[in-house]
Amino acid sequence: MIAIVLKISIALVVIAALLNVYRLIVGPHAPDRVLAIDTLAINAIALIILLGITLNTRMYLEAALLIAVMGFVSTVAMAKYLKRGSVIE
Amino acid sequence: MLDRLSFPQPWLSLLLFSIWQLLADGVGGGSVIVGLILAWGIPQLTQSFWPDRPAVFKAWRLPGYLLLVLWDIVIASFEVAWLIISPRRPEPMFISYPLQLDCPQAIAILASTISLTPGTVTADISDDHKILLIHALDTRTAEEVIEAIHNRYEKPLMEMFQ
Amino acid sequence: MNLFIEYIIAALLLLGAVFTLMGAIGLAVLPDFFTRLHGPTKATTVGVGAMALASMIWFANQPVGTGFVEILIMVFLLLTAPPSANMMAKAAMHMEVPKVGNTRGDSWQQ
Numbered sequence: 106m107i108a109i110v111l112k113i114s115i116a117l118v119v120i121a122a123l124l125n126v127y128r129l130i131v132g133p134h135a136p137d138r139v140l141a142i143d144t145l146a147i148n149a150i151a152l153i154i155l156l157g158i159t160l161n162t163r164m165y166l167e168a169a170l171l172i173a174v175m176g177f178v179s180t181v182a183m184a185k186y187l188k189r190g191s192v193i194e
Numbered sequence: 195m196l197d198r199l200s201f202p203q204p205w206l207s208l209l210l211f212s213i214w215q216l217l218a219d220g221v222g223g224g225s226v227i228v229g230l231i232l233a234w235g236i237p238q239l240t241q242s243f244w245p246d247r248p249a250v251f252k253a254w255r256l257p258g259y260l261l262l263v264l265w266d267i268v269i270a271s272f273e274v275a276w277l278i279i280s281p282r283r284p285e286p287m288f289i290s291y292p293l294q295l296d297c298p299q300a301i302a303i304l305a306s307t308i309s310l311t312p313g314t315v316t317a318d319i320s321d322d323h324k325i326l327l328i329h330a331l332d333t334r335t336a337e338e339v340i341e342a343i344h345n346r347y348e349k350p351l352m353e354m355f356q
Numbered sequence: 357m358n359l360f361i362e363y364i365i366a367a368l369l370l371l372g373a374v375f376t377l378m379g380a381i382g383l384a385v386l387p388d389f390f391t392r393l394h395g396p397t398k399a400t401t402v403g404v405g406a407m408a409l410a411s412m413i414w415f416a417n418q419p420v421g422t423g424f425v426e427i428l429i430m431v432f433l434l435l436t437a438p439p440s441a442n443m444m445a446k447a448a449m450h451m452e453v454p455k456v457g458n459t460r461g462d463s464w465q466q
Contacts, residue, residue: 107414110366114373114407121380121400128383128392136389136448143440144383144396150429151376151404154411155369163415166425170217173429177436184443188450216424267434271402274394275378278386286391287460309438310401315393316438317445329445331394 107158115155122148139183146176202241207233245298255354262350266311274313277332284332288317289339291326294348298323300355307347314339361417368410375403388456389448397441405430 122145129141153169182192201207211233218225277284291308295301305316305326313331320327330339382395408426416422 106362106366107369110369114369117373117377121377124377124380124384134389134448134451134453136444136451136453137392139447140389140392140396140444141383143444144379144400147396147400147404147433148376148380150433151372151407154404154407154426154429158369158411158414161418161420163420163423163425166411166423166429170425170429170432173432173436177432177440180440181443184440184447187447188443213428216428219423219425267398267402271375271378271398274382274398275375278378278382278395278399283458284386284391285458285460286388286456305442306435306438309397309441310434313394315390315397315441315445317390317442317449329390329393331391 111155111159115152115159118148118151118155122152135187136184139180139187142183143176143180146172146180150176201234201237203237203244206237210236250356252354255350259350259354263307263310263347266346270311270313274331277313285334287330287333287336287339289328289330289333289336291328291340291343293324293326294344295351295355296323297355300351301326304343304347304351308343311347314343358417361413365410365414368406368413372403372406372410375399375406377403379403388459389453390445390455390459393441393445397437401433401437404433 125141125145125148129138132138149172150169153165157163157165186192211229214229214232215221215225293301295304301323308314308316308328315329316326317329318327333339379395379400382399383392386392408430412422412426
């Protein structure tokens, strides 16, 4: 049963990622794109967790944690750049 | 020299130490040593950035508050999800929320709580730390939202920090 | 593995995936930036949290054994969602991104 549920979940998350890419391309403003990238990073974490369960290994979870950290830092950096015009003052 | 070896922020040190143990996936000889070094070094390096500690902080009230917030986050997600799939157009609103808390840590906790709970996101805080700007996704009147936040989240925080 | 635990894992996985999809749908269909901000900050965070919980329960019932990385991922996502939403909202207000017509109240300028 879990195998089928995993396939459905992966399909749903991939559709979610495609919707995020749609928002990333359409925009229409820079903050929308930043938000889309932030959500894409979170969806990547979800996909990695699902992949870990599918392959029955915990090796990829470290990568998920790294993507979480990098996603947050890059979102804050981009938002700050949009607001101030520079990241480090 | 000896005062250099102290832990100026014991709670932060404890937090860093336990997070390092979690990252190392289990307590072992090496991770304890590295954890201790980090728990000592990071508070020393970042000491000048930290605001003053709140005068009163009743830590035993924190777990109850966190449980309340976690429960509300789950409910909030259902509400937002329902709103997204329902065909009705949302009625967004910007609300100025008058703060009664004055401790910066308490305001940070309140702002994070507001961002994670039903249909509201904290957008900004005024320069004198008196007003929060909140964006509500779907509400009829501002008073409703202000009343709900004050009764549900600000009052427990005021008891915690006063 | 016990059937009951299997049902719990399946339910958590499906719940997580559906919430992630909801967040993405919100991001795609809501009318302006400030309303779009609501989907990812709440629905997606909870969705990934539910999946991480499912992963923990799954590995606890496997020979591999479970760990604590999922807890770190969950806590980290919950802690970082509000500040990043706040930063993006500030940037959007600074750039004066247009708001949807029926928005009431004003965003101030400082």
